[in-house]
Amino acid sequence: MTNDVLNTLRHDINEIDSDLLVLLAKRRRISHGVVEYKIANNKPIRDEARELALLEKLIGYGKSLGLDAYYVNNVFQTILEDSVLHQQAMLQKNLNPDALSETHRVTYLGGQGSYSQLACHKYFSRRPGKLIEIGCTSFDEITAKVENGQADFGLLPIENTSSGSINEVFDLLQHAQVSIVGEVTHSVEHCLLANPGSELSQLTKIFAHPQPFAQCSRFLQGLGDLQHETCDSTSSALQSALSTPNSAAIGSAQAGKNVGLEVIKSNLANQSENHSRFIVVARKPLQVSNQIPTKTSLIMSTKQQAGSLADALMIFKQHKINLVKLESRPTPGNPWEEVFYVDLEANLADNQVKTALEELKEHTQYVRILGCYQSETLQAVSVNS
Ligand SMILES: C=C(O[C@@H]1C=C(C(=O)O)C=C[C@H]1O)C(=O)O
Numbered sequence: 530m531t532n533d534v535l536n537t538l539r540h541d542i543n544e545i546d547s548d549l550l551v552l553l554a555k556r557r558r559i560s561h562g563v564v565e566y567k568i569a570n571n572k573p574i575r576d577e578a579r580e581l582a583l584l585e586k587l588i589g590y591g592k593s594l595g596l597d598a599y600y601v602n603n604v605f606q607t608i609l610e611d612s613v614l615h616q617q618a619m620l621q622k623n624l625n626p627d628a629l630s631e632t633h634r635v636t637y638l639g640g641q642g643s644y645s646q647l648a649c650h651k652y653f654s655r656r657p658g659k660l661i662e663i664g665c666t667s668f669d670e671i672t673a674k675v676e677n678g679q680a681d682f683g684l685l686p687i688e689n690t691s692s693g694s695i696n697e698v699f700d701l702l703q704h705a706q707v708s709i710v711g712e713v714t715h716s717v718e719h720c721l722l723a724n725p726g727s728e729l730s731q732l733t734k735i736f737a738h739p740q741p742f743a744q745c746s747r748f749l750q751g752l753g754d755l756q757h758e759t760c761d762s763t764s765s766a767l768q769s770a771l772s773t774p775n776s777a778a779i780g781s782a783q784a785g786k787n788v789g790l791e792v793i794k795s796n797l798a799n800q801s802e803n804h805s806r807f808i809v810v811a812r813k814p815l816q817v818s819n820q821i822p823t824k825t826s827l828i829m830s831t832k833q834q835a836g837s838l839a840d841a842l843m844i845f846k847q848h849k850i851n852l853v854k855l856e857s858r859p860t861p862g863n864p865w866e867e868v869f870y871v872d873l874e875a876n877l878a879d880n881q882v883k884t885a886l887e888e889l890k891e892h893t894q895y896v897r898i899l900g901c902y903q904s905e906t907l908q909a910v911s912v913n914s
Pocket residue numbers: 560563574575576577579580583608609612613616
């Protein structure tokens with residue numbers, strides 16, 4: 530095959546890809562129209578039966594075109610997730626027009642290329658407006674700037690599929706005067722990044738934030754006794770790697786490219802599916818529509834007697850409220866007393882939930898609602914193909 534033939538084929542592929550993007554943008558615009566119908570008719574945004582019928586039809590049609598079911602399913606699950614999350618964000622904006630203004634001042638950890646920045650871009654890509662990014666060097670700074678009005682929102686990583694819960698953030702939530710108003714999950718693909726021409730065998734030092742170190746512990750053990758230097762954020766790790774000979778940083782391929790570092794090894798995380806969940810905090814709570822899947826987060830401390838945690842949790846069972854997370858942390862100042870963090874699939878505006886939370890007070894010493902927010906961890910419909 531000549532170069533000319535290759536160029537022609539690539540030109541054709543480019544055109545098809547552009548056409549696909551035009552169609553995807555058109556599909557998204559049309560699905561925005563569906564939100565108006567759902568608002569006017571008080572219908573849930575998500576329609577799983579419609580999604581299932583759509584996927585089955587597309588998989589069947591795909592087969593007739595020689596495209597396998599797995600491929601078609603994956604492509605369209607991504608499209609559906611985008612469509613549903615966009616519609617949910619539009620509904621929320623409609624319900625909270627003043628709180629979700631045209632400018633979003635957002636604090637997050639690190640600067641250019643930090644995983645928090647990528648998650649921030651993902652979250653606000655569905656919430657049109659001017660984004661003013663405020664990179665911070667600690668979780669405390671992130672919430673302090675929200676508390677004192679220098680920022681409208683703050684983004685905090687709360688858990689990761691490889692390293693588990695981020696305790697520092699759970700502890701911060703015990704006293705920060707902020708409300709959880711949203712969440713976003715982001716897939717984190719850790720790479721070893723170094724100055725161009727570097728080789729793995731020449732490295733003597735690795736820079737990273739403690740989280741990437743924890744999430745890539747197995748890979749790092751295999752490298753032997755290289756020096757590990759912890760940094761405030763992935764962005765500062767990248768800067769240190771840039772200026773230190775024979776060193777590397779752990780970060781995303783894109784972040785490395787932005788600052789001129791090359792990927793010398795990819796897929797470093799202990800789990801191949803390495804995702805982080807971030808919470809979005811604001812000074813005041815937002816209302817959440819009953820037309821979208823909702824989470825409520827709270828902290829509670831139970832009475833110091835046998836069975837008190839079980840009694841408290843039974844209330845959720847009795848009111849048919851699904852508990853999706855339970856985490857315990859020591860109470861500051863009372864070393865052997867625990868405070869429990871609970872995530873519920875629940876909307877505070879729901880009477881059943883209000884009653885359950887009233888009953889919970891009777892079985893606990895202390896309850897504080899951390900926030901009620903739109904759930905962005907969508908369960909994909911499953912198709913039998
Ligand atoms: C667009 C709609 O809303 C949601 C998104 C869908 C889509 O993008 O195709 C399908 C079903 C709903 O979960 C709809 O109900 O048709």
